[in-house]
Amino acid sequence: MRRLKIIGGVIGGLLFAMTQAQAAGTSAGATISNQATVSYDAGAGTVTASSGTVSFKVQELVKATVAKLDAGNINISSPQTNAAMKFRIQNDGNGSEGFKIVVTQDSGDDFDVTLGSIYIDDGDGILDTAVDTLYDNSNPPAIAADASLVIWVTSNIPAGLSDSDAANLNISGVSQTFIADGQSNPNAGAVVTGGGDNGTDAVNAVAITSVTSTYVVSDIDVAITKAITATRDNLGAGGNQAIPGAEVDYLLTVTVTGTGTATGIVVTDPLPSELLLKNGISGSISVSGYPNPLTAASGDDDASYDANTNTITVNLGNISAGSTPKTIEFTTVIQ
Ligand SMILES: [Ca+2]
Ligand SMILES: [Ca+2]
Ligand SMILES: [Ca+2]
Ligand SMILES: [Ca+2]
Numbered sequence: 352m353r354r355l356k357i358i359g360g361v362i363g364g365l366l367f368a369m370t371q372a373q374a375a376g377t378s379a380g381a382t383i384s385n386q387a388t389v390s391y392d393a394g395a396g397t398v399t400a401s402s403g404t405v406s407f408k409v410q411e412l413v414k415a416t417v418a419k420l421d422a423g424n425i426n427i428s429s430p431q432t433n434a435a436m437k438f439r440i441q442n443d444g445n446g447s448e449g450f451k452i453v454v455t456q457d458s459g460d461d462f463d464v465t466l467g468s469i470y471i472d473d474g475d476g477i478l479d480t481a482v483d484t485l486y487d488n489s490n491p492p493a494i495a496a497d498a499s500l501v502i503w504v505t506s507n508i509p510a511g512l513s514d515s516d517a518a519n520l521n522i523s524g525v526s527q528t529f530i531a532d533g534q535s536n537p538n539a540g541a542v543v544t545g546g547g548d549n550g551t552d553a554v555n556a557v558a559i560t561s562v563t564s565t566y567v568v569s570d571i572d573v574a575i576t577k578a579i580t581a582t583r584d585n586l587g588a589g590g591n592q593a594i595p596g597a598e599v600d601y602l603l604t605v606t607v608t609g610t611g612t613a614t615g616i617v618v619t620d621p622l623p624s625e626l627l628l629k630n631g632i633s634g635s636i637s638v639s640g641y642p643n644p645l646t647a648a649s650g651d652d653d654a655s656y657d658a659n660t661n662t663i664t665v666n667l668g669n670i671s672a673g674s675t676p677k678t679i680e681f682t683t684v685i686q
Contacts, residue, residue: 375496379411379446380549411446411547414556415524419564420501426569426611429512433467433505435478436564440524441499444556446548449491450524454504455561461516464566467505478503491527506566514570514609521561528553569611571672575618576604580680595685598629603679607670616667618679621660628656628663629682637680638665654679 377383384406390399420437427434442448456463469486470478486492486502494500504522525535532543537555547553581600584592593599603620607613628634628647635644636654645654645665653666665679 375443376412376445377409378496379409379444379547379551381409382406383409408551409445410551411448411549411553412444412556413446413448413526413528413547413553414443415448415450415526416441416443417452417522417524417562419522419562421564424517424565424567426571427508427566429508429516429568429570430510431508433478433480434464434508434566435503435505436520436522436566437472437476437478437501437503438522438562438564439499439501440494442494442496445496446551446553447493447495449493449527451488451491451527451530452486452502452504453523453525453559453561455521457519457521460518460565462509462512462518464506464508464518464520467507470503470505472501472503474501476501478505480505508566508568512568514568516568518566519563520566521563523559523561525559526553526555529555567610569609569672571607571609571611571613573613573616573670574606574608576606577620578602578604593685597685599626599683599685601681601683604676605667605670605679606676607672607674609672612669612671614669616670618663618665618667620663620679622662622683624661625686626683627661627686629684632656632658634681636663636665637678638667639675639678 384404386404387402388399390397418439418441420439425434425436440450440452452469454466469488470480470483471486473483483503492500504520506520528543528546529535529537529541532546534541534543536559538558539555541555543553545552578601579599580602582591582593582597584590584594584597603618605616605618622628630647632647634647634656636647636656637644638654645652647654647656649655654664656663663681667677670677
C-alpha cells in the first residue's frame with residue numbers, strides 16, 4: 352500500500368509538471384529524442400530493427416501578453432499625481448524572461464501625461480506606493496514561463512485641462528533578451544542566437560503589439576441646495592405663521608454634474624438650536640430613491656439624527672454625474 356501511494360504521488364507529480372509545461376509549450380532547452388522501429392516476420396520468428404535516435408533541443412519561444420485590467424476609462428482630475436492604470440504582463444513563452452514595459456502616448460488625443468513609475472502589485476489589487484515594489488524597467492524582473500505580474504503604470508496629470516479631455520497610453524512588453532541584442536521591436540520569428548535559456552536560441556513569437564488604456568478628466572461637481580417648502584402654525588386655521596410650535600418642512604437637493612461618479616457622498620445638516628427635528632430620534636427623514644421614509648435612529652439605514660448635536664446626516668453613497676438629483680426632506684419644529 353505504501354509503495355502504491357508513492358507511485359501515485361510520482362504519477363501525480365508528472366501529470367502536474369506536464370500540465371504546467373503544456374500551456375507555454377515544452378520548456379526551453381528540453382531535448383526531444385525519437386527512434387523508429389521496424390519488425391518483420393522471418394519465418395522463425397519476428398525480427399526487429401531500429402533506426403538511430405534523432406534528437407533536437409527545444410529553443411526558447413519569447414512571448415509577452417499585456418492585458419488591461421481596468422474596466423473602462425480611468426477618471427482623473429486636473430492636476431493629479433500618481434494617476435494609475437492597471438495591467439497584467441504574462442510570460443506566454445517557454446522560458447524565463449524579463450520584459451521591459453514600453454509606454455507610448457498618442458498625439459491625436461487631448462493631452463499627454465508625465466509618466467511616473469511602474470509598480471508590481473503585492474496581490475491586493477490596490478496601488479500603494481509605500482508597499483508595492485517598483486518595477487525596475489532597466490533590469491526587468493524575470494517572469495517564469497506561464498507566470499504573470501500585475502503592474503501599475505502611474506502618471507502625473509497636468510493642470511488646466513477641461514472636463515472630458517482624454518489621453519491614451521499604449522503599453523507593451525518587450526523581451527529584455529531582444530533589447531540587449533539591439534532588437535527593441537522584433538518581428539515574429541526574430542532570433543537572438545544563443546540568447547535563450549539553457550543554451551538555446553531566443554525566438555520571438557509575435558510582433559510587438561500594445562494595449563491601450565485611457566485617462567479621462569472627470570470634472571465632477573457635487574452641489575447642494577436647501578429650501579423651505581412649507582410652514583404650518585398648527586393653530587387650526589391652516590395658517591403658515593412661523594411661531595413657536597410651528598412646523599417647517601425642508602427640502603435638500605443634491606446634484607452631481609460633470610463626468611464620472613462622485614463617491615462616498617454624505618450630507619450633514621446641523622440644525623440651529625431654535626429648530627429640532629419633528630419627533631426627535633423617533634422622527635423620519637425622506638430620501639429619494641427609497642420607497643419609505645428613513646428613520647432618525649442611527650445604524651439602521653442611510654439616514655440618522657443626532658439629538659446631542661441636533662444634526663441630520665444622510666449617506667447618499669455614489670452618484671454618477673448627470674443622474675436625477677437626490678432629494679432629502681424632513682420636518683422641523685420651531686422651539
Ligand atoms: Ca529567457
Ligand atoms: Ca496624448
Ligand atoms: Ca498593492
Ligand atoms: Ca436611520
